[in-house]
Amino acid sequence: MIRLLVVDDSALMRRQLAMLFRDEPDFTIEQARNGVEAVEANRTFRPDVVTLDINMPEMDGLTALSRLMAERPVPVVMVSSLTEKGALATFEALNLGAVDYVCKPGGTISLSIDEIKAELVAKVRAAARAKVRSGASGALGLARRLREAHQASAVKPAAFRRGPAGDGLVLIGVSTGGPRTLEDILPLLPERFPWPVVVAQHMPAAFTRSFADRLDQLCPLKVVEAAGPMPLEAGTIYIAKGGADVVVARRTGRLMVLPKPEQARFLWHPSVDGLGESALACCDPARLIGVLLTGMGRDGAEAFAELHRQGGRTIAESEDSSVVFGMPAELIERRGATVVLDAGKVASQLNLWAGAL
Numbered sequence: 161m162i163r164l165l166v167v168d169d170s171a172l173m174r175r176q177l178a179m180l181f182r183d184e185p186d187f188t189i190e191q192a193r194n195g196v197e198a199v200e201a202n203r204t205f206r207p208d209v210v211t212l213d214i215n216m217p218e219m220d221g222l223t224a225l226s227r228l229m230a231e232r233p234v235p236v237v238m239v240s241s242l243t244e245k246g247a248l249a250t251f252e253a254l255n256l257g258a259v260d261y262v263c264k265p266g267g268t269i270s271l272s273i274d275e276i277k278a279e280l281v282a283k284v285r286a287a288a289r290a291k292v293r294s295g296a297s298g299a300l301g302l303a304r305r306l307r308e309a310h311q312a313s314a315v316k317p318a319a320f321r322r323g324p325a326g327d328g329l330v331l332i333g334v335s336t337g338g339p340r341t342l343e344d345i346l347p348l349l350p351e352r353f354p355w356p357v358v359v360a361q362h363m364p365a366a367f368t369r370s371f372a373d374r375l376d377q378l379c380p381l382k383v384v385e386a387a388g389p390m391p392l393e394a395g396t397i398y399i400a401k402g403g404a405d406v407v408v409a410r411r412t413g414r415l416m417v418l419p420k421p422e423q424a425r426f427l428w429h430p431s432v433d434g435l436g437e438s439a440l441a442c443c444d445p446a447r448l449i450g451v452l453l454t455g456m457g458r459d460g461a462e463a464f465a466e467l468h469r470q471g472g473r474t475i476a477e478s479e480d481s482s483v484v485f486g487m488p489a490e491l492i493e494r495r496g497a498t499v500v501l502d503a504g505k506v507a508s509q510l511n512l513w514a515g516a517l
Contacts (some may be wrong), residue, residue: 162288166191167224168197168239169216169462177211177280179238193194195219197228202234209287210236211237211280212258214249229257230301231453235287239264242419247370259287259483263364286336286456290483299317316495320470325420328355329392329408329415330437330510333464335362335455337483339371342453343378346397348507351380353516355391355449356392358408358417358439360430362386362455365403372399386417400430404419409440428459434488435469436463445472449513452481452497458490465496473498473513475506 164187166177174191181187190205192198201207210228214221221238228234238261240250260283262276271439328351335342338361349357363371369385376383376447384390386398386406392415400406406427422429432452437449440463450464454477457495468474476488476497481504491497501509510516 161188162209163188163205164190164284165201165210167193167195167216167221168212168213169194170213173213173239179425180273180277181284188408191286194225195221195224198224199231202228202232203443206232207234209284209333210234210307211239211262212236212251212253213239213264214241214246222249222256225253225256225258228327228414229292233257233292235259235290235292235357237262237283237287248374250367251339251371251374252323252387255343257293259290260336263366271413282456283336286484286486290337291448293337304356309508312314312375316420317370324376327415328449328514329439329444330355330357330449330514331432331435331464332357332451332453333361333435333451333455333487334359334461335428335457335459335487337454338362341477341481341483344504345453346375346504347378347380349379349381349397349510350516351395353381353511353514354394356394356415357397358392358406358435359379359397359458360400360406360432360435362428362430362459365400365401365436368399368402374398375384386419389416389418392417400435402430405429405434407434409438410441426459428457432460433463436460436467439441440467440470442471443468448472449478450474450489450509451512452488453477454484455487455502456484461485461490461494461496462492465494468496468498475509476500478502 168174178189192201196219212221237260238253238258238369240261240325262280372383372385381397383397385402398417401419411417450467452460464474476491479485
């Protein structure tokens with residue numbers, strides 16, 4: 161049985177969420193009205209997973225999350241509003257240690273709750289199996305993580321030669337646990353990094369611009385949301401716009417990144433498989449690097465395995481560092497990983513292969 165604690169100050173939302181999970185045979189459910197009750201229930205009920213609202217009286221969700229992680233770390237799925245303010249709060253929650261998030265439905269709750277049922281149940285089940293990463297907030301926490309990652313990347317892997325400079329491209333696919341993992345990797349790519357980087361992070365449209373802006377403050381490289389056609393330039397990281405898919409194309413001899421409507425043949429968006437397929441269609445595989453990081457499901461595994469078969473290089477995040485070892489495990493299962501690395505060593509390998517060291 162999965163012991164689930166539902167935390168929300170709205171009695172109607174709590175009731176709707178509880179009813180949603182009571183349809184599942186393997187859940188035991190408790191409810192809390194605010195952060196104070198959530199912290200107490202974490203001690204007494206000892207849940208396996210918590211769904212946590214952000215805006216609550218007495219103790220808000222972020223404060224409660226920091227207390228949960230300090231006293232008894234537990235996987236937490238945030239239930240966030242689809243606003244810029246909600247996005248910023250969600251990223252702070254992920255930085256504090258939350259595993260994932262679901263966008264709270266708008267309008268009439270009883271009519272719209274079914275819209276998130278499949279997503280929420282899947283994410284809560286994945287969270288029950290996820291690794292809980294200790295939270296670290298603010299500049300001090302970021303500095304500590306970057307220092308640790310720098311130390312981890314000090315030893316250069318000797319078994320792999322540098323890739324060709326010039327018209328190269330790094331593709332990164334990531335889902336559950338991705339924002340925090342990307343914050344551990346991308347700031348370690350130096351300003352002189354010679355290849356553009358395109359990131360497909362499963363994320364709604366309302367969140368990706370805020371996420372790109374956040375990363376831009378942390379990274380030596382420029383970080384932008386790929387909200388329209390853009391030429392791919394060295395020294396830039398492109399975050400695929402949510403609510404769409406992203407592809408690489410060649411126009412008048414130049415590589416471009418292009419958002420396009422979600423393709424029904426892909427289950428997850430922005431699609432990592434779609435990104436990988438498009439890059440293989442217009443790039444020399446020897447000048448491509450595919451990185452598949454934490455996330456549930458299999459998005460990106462087939463495309464990056466094909467990239468590997470055609471002579472490109474790929475990195476799968478290790479089980480030890482993955483919040484959810486789904487997507488990288490699928491790549492490894494397909495024998496499509498050139499190397500398997502902890503997240504803290506990914507930037508070092510990218511720097512070596514791209515010739516940035």
